[in-house]
Amino acid sequence: TQLLEQSPQFLSIQEGENLTVYCNSSSVFSSLQWYRQEPGEGPVLLVTVVTGGEVKKLKRLTFQFGDARKDSSLHITAAQPGDTGLYLCAGASTQGGSEKLVFGKGTKLTVNP
Amino acid sequence: GAVVSQHPSWVICKSGTSVKIECRSLDFQATTMFWYRQFPKQSLMLMATSNEGSKATYEQGVEKDKFLINHASLTLSTLTVTSAHPEDSSFYICSAREESARSFPFYEQYFGPGTRLTVT
Numbered sequence: 169t170q171l172l173e174q175s176p177q178f179l180s181i182q183e184g185e186n187l188t189v190y191c192n193s194s195s196v197f198s199s200l201q202w203y204r205q206e207p208g209e210g211p212v213l214l215v216t217v218v219t220g221g222e223v224k225k226l227k228r229l230t231f232q233f234g235d236a237r238k239d240s241s242l243h244i245t246a247a248q249p250g251d252t253g254l255y256l257c258a259g260a261s262t263q264g265g266s267e268k269l270v271f272g273k274g275t276k277l278t279v280n281p
Numbered sequence: 282g283a284v285v286s287q288h289p290s291w292v293i294c295k296s297g298t299s300v301k302i303e304c305r306s307l308d309f310q311a312t313t314m315f316w317y318r319q320f321p322k323q324s325l326m327l328m329a330t331s332n333e334g335s336k337a338t339y340e341q342g343v344e345k346d347k348f349l350i351n352h353a354s355l356t357l358s359t360l361t362v363t364s365a366h367p368e369d370s371s372f373y374i375c376s377a378r379e380e381s382a383r384s385f386p387f388y389e390q391y392f393g394p395g396t397r398l399t400v401t
Contacts, residue, residue: 271324
């Protein structure tokens, strides 16, 4: 069974601070996706990383895929209250001929004004 | 683009009744849709993979006779929770995978807004 360990589970910071969320596994994934989920809503895709060592930026968010495609990180610069939410990483792997997503447990981020 | 809708957004039903949840891809065709379940403060757990025109593939531990999935068209999949019990109360989320030239080769999943099921 493939597992994705996400840390920290909870993070409460002040507006303007930087933060990093980690997603680690012993398994190799063909791609890794980061989602953000608001309470009572479905996850919204932020980014997909595919190549080992790949770095993608989305405004103040920087996503990195590990060289071995087993881990990933999300770094937020100068966090704002609007960044508050549940951040989920999900690894894509092919099992039994079909591709599935394996989700981490999520990081609940609270940015205080 | 890549919008997925779910209906209803919330439903309350009595124990022993059945509830149907619809998942639609609004602006793309989805050969494959997925059904997830999410408990409070927990992550998403894949229940089953829904394939258009064929039987769904269920994850280990998910009762296929209780959670009936039908994927009748390239834009619609339904999940029916049969003989619902209070322990079936949860947040059910579907996703649709866009498998097209536009999305090749990374067939990303796009999620619906979820359906909150409460069984009394």
